[in-house]
Amino acid sequence: MESQLKYRKRMDAIFKNVRSRGYKFLMEHESKEVLKIYTIPTTRERLAVDANDAIKSANTIGYPVVLKICSPRIVHKSDIGGVIIGIHTPKEVKEAYRKIIKNMSAKAPEAKILGILVQEEVPKGFEVIVGAVRDPQFGPVVMFGLGGVFVEVLKDVSFRLAPLTKNEAFKMIKETKGFKILEGLRGEKPADLNALTGVITKVGEIITDLPEVMEIDINPLIVFNKGLVAVDARIIIKDRL
Ligand code: ADP
Ligand code: MG
Secondary structure: OHHHHHHHHHHHHHHHHHHHHOOOEEOHHHHHHHHHHOOOOEOOEEEEOOHHHHHHHHHHHOOOEEEEEEOOOOOOOHHHOOEEEEEOOHHHHHHHHHHHHHHHHHHOOOOOOOEEEEEEOOOOOEEEEEEEEEEOOOEEEEEEEEOOHHHHOOOOEEEEEOOOOHHHHHHHHHHOOOHHHHOOOOOOOOOOHHHHHHHHHHHHHHHHHOOOEEEEEEEEEEEOOOOEEEOOEEEEEOOOO
16 A cells, blocks of 8 residues: 555656646656556666766666667657667667767757667567557547557557456457467467456556546567567656646
8 A cells, every 4th residue: 555655656756747848748768667567567778868878778788779769759759760779789879879869950959858768679579559548438448459560551459448357358359360470370489468468457457547647558568478578658648637
């Protein structure tokens, strides 16, 4: 109970901070703080304030790393050259840092940059999307889909009202065409569906528990044969309660 109160205070502080900036969305690292409170695994990462700081962070995290722009203005980071993956050496960290800053001054010159997020590069796995919205008519709704063309082109997604059980979450996964892929094609090892149903139910809990949350998006969530990790996350909150 006491720790729940502590978490509640931490989340209130994040939400207040976001509103004071005049924006409605939490940056990736802030969104992941909320996920962590709900025990959803997230990437190891650190916010660096200059290139040398980024090298220090990368050395601590371990290579390969990914560098990502961290700005309260920028929602879709890779659209404007704000994500560089496959960085293997301190020299590459420095180059990537400079490249991202350069891309920002060209494509989003007005955006205030808080720093660059240095993050572990996650190995290949099944890329899925888990999200939730607060529908004005139906209330909180959870969404699941396989990433990439499955969501973008085929609209292969399923929905459920939140909160939901792990059993219902499993049915959601099974309803998508992507399910066959997650079960493992041609001798490939299957995705950890137990861990995945866990994340879907937890996202349902987050939007049910926190009335200020309007939208959650984990895109991608990378699922392995054992375990998974949220690689990118975004939470949108109400202007005010
Ligand atoms: P965006 O704001 O553009 O959605 P993301 O953080 O999702 O930015 O990064 C874009 C893509 O880069 C992801 O969809 C994923 O394929 C890849 N990526 C990002 N971070 C990592 C990581 N830590 N490890 C492996 N791949 C990553
Ligand atoms: Mg993303």
